[in-house]
Amino acid sequence: MRVVALEEHITIHSLNVEMESTTVARPGSRSGASRAALLEDVEGERLRTMDEAGINIQVLSVPGLGAWSFPADASPPFARRYNDGIADIVRAHPQRFAAFAHLPLTAPEASADELERAVREHGMKGALISGQCDGKFLDDPVFESLLTRAEKLDVPIYIHPGVPPESVQVAYYRGFSPQVSSMFATTGWGWHTETGIHVLRMVLAGTLDRHPRLRLIIGHMGEMLPTMLARCDDFLRQKDTGLPRSVSQTILDHVTITTSGFFTLPPFLAALLTFGADRILFSVDYPFSNNAVARKFLDALPLAPDDREKIAHGNADRLLKLA
Numbered sequence: 541m542r543v544v545a546l547e548e549h550i551t552i553h554s555l556n557v558e559m560e561s562t563t564v565a566r567p568g569s570r571s572g573a574s575r576a577a578l579l580e581d582v583e584g585e586r587l588r589t590m591d592e593a594g595i596n597i598q599v600l601s602v603p604g605l606g607a608w609s610f611p612a613d614a615s616p617p618f619a620r621r622y623n624d625g626i627a628d629i630v631r632a633h634p635q636r637f638a639a640f641a642h643l644p645l646t647a648p649e650a651s652a653d654e655l656e657r658a659v660r661e662h663g664m665k666g667a668l669i670s671g672q673c674d675g676k677f678l679d680d681p682v683f684e685s686l687l688t689r690a691e692k693l694d695v696p697i698y699i700h701p702g703v704p705p706e707s708v709q710v711a712y713y714r715g716f717s718p719q720v721s722s723m724f725a726t727t728g729w730g731w732h733t734e735t736g737i738h739v740l741r742m743v744l745a746g747t748l749d750r751h752p753r754l755r756l757i758i759g760h761m762g763e764m765l766p767t768m769l770a771r772c773d774d775f776l777r778q779k780d781t782g783l784p785r786s787v788s789q790t791i792l793d794h795v796t797i798t799t800s801g802f803f804t805l806p807p808f809l810a811a812l813l814t815f816g817a818d819r820i821l822f823s824v825d826y827p828f829s830n831n832a833v834a835r836k837f838l839d840a841l842p843l844a845p846d847d848r849e850k851i852a853h854g855n856a857d858r859l860l861k862l863a
Contacts, residue, residue, distance in 0.1 A: 541594070541849065543835065544856040547668075547700070547759045547800040547823040548598035551579040552625045555618070578827035579603070582629055586826070587636065593831035595824070596853070597862065600626055601640040601668035601698065603828075615644030619654050627662035638862060639664050640698055645673035648682045652689040659693050665860040666695035666757075671702015671731065677738050679745035687751045696755040696796070696859060699738055701731030701763070708734075735763040740772070743790045744781060755859065759800035759823055761807040765791065766814040788814075796859060798823035799851075803837035817847035821855050 556576075578585055590598065602622060610618060622642045630637045641658035643651040658664040667690070669678075676682060678699070690697055704713070704725055713725035724730060735758055742748055742756075758765075769788040776787050785793070797815055799808070800823035811820055824834040838852060857863035 542853040543593075543595045543822060543838070544597045544599065544853045544860075544862060545595050545824045545826065545831075545834070546599045546757065546798050546821050546856055546860075547698070548600055548826045549579060549603040549828070550582070550600045550626065550629070551576070551602060552622065553580050555622055555625065556580075559618070575827045582633070587633075589826075589831040590636070593835040595831055595835065597636060597638060598826065599638045599640060599665060599856075599860065600629065601700070602626070602642045603700070604670050604702075610644065610646050612644075612647040612650075615646045616650040616654060619644040619651075620657070623654065623658045623662060623664065627658075627664070630662070638860065640666050640668040643667050643669060643686070645669060645683075649685055651683075652685040655686065655689055655695070656693060659695055664695075665862070666690070666697060668698040668700050669702075670700045671734060672705070672738065673702075675705060677741045679741045679747045684750075687747065687754055690755075691751050691753045694753070696757050698757040698759075699735055700759065701726070701735045704730050704734050732760055732763045735760075736765050736768070739763070739765065739791060739795060740787070743783070743787050744776065746783060748790050748794050749784060754794060756795045757798060757821070757859075758795060759798045759825065761799060761802035761811050762797040762815065765795075766797075766807070766810040769814050792819065795819070796821055796855065799834070799837070800825035801829045803829075803833055805841075808841065817843070817850050818855060820851050821859070822852050 586598070619642050626639045630639050639662070641655055641664045643654055645651055655667050658667070678687065678697070709721075709725045709730075713730055714721050716724065739756065739758060748754060769791065772787040778786055781787075783790070792815065796819045797811055798821040802808070822834070822838055824831050838848070841848060841851075843851070
């Protein structure tokens, strides 16, 4: 069975060194330092574990750059060089890798241009962003040109979790050991909540109604949204929002979810019952999650063969135009 994994991360050593010497990480950010070698590796452990797990293609993306503060003038050239570097990796292994573009969100107009360049020059399959930028989510008017360009190019935007703002971390997640507070604010809870909020803001602001062809991807089995869609419809009612669609219908029309990092049955069943097999994509979250564990989970899912094929590769082939 062909298997495509969508939320698979990579970094480039020389650019990481430059980034760390010129920018300041926000508190609570996940630098990936403990996995630096795996993030930078291409032809060693990455391909070996892909082969062992039977993963044909990774769609590469840069993790966590939303956690860094780049001035608007420095962000576009840095993003350009990162995308050029990742494109070189894809060109060297075209049967094993595709990629999402990194965008210079501190310069919104430049982000639209860089998305178009990355798609047209390098064949990138869309873009991955890491949460809000300078306190702004994608519903903010400054990002209208980026969303319009994504529609025009017919490519999705993957909204990856980002580090919550410092004020949110202080109010909600502090008061424990540094390790516990950091994980509570990010991988253990906080950034999943924040990504769900990101999508809901785009719904409630009418952003997805203004961009009817825009497609979004979110990971981690839907970032808590599958269990909340009915509740949202009950209390964020159309007569109050003034929107042409219900919250759940808008999300189902625009959002596809992935399995990244979630390999137990209860969240999958919630995702399947709400989003359906046509809107779920296989992902690992490599190297933060294990290829073999993810593949074992995929193979054991209680699915009809056709639905397993959709999740393993069919939906990704269609959405990203891979096949």
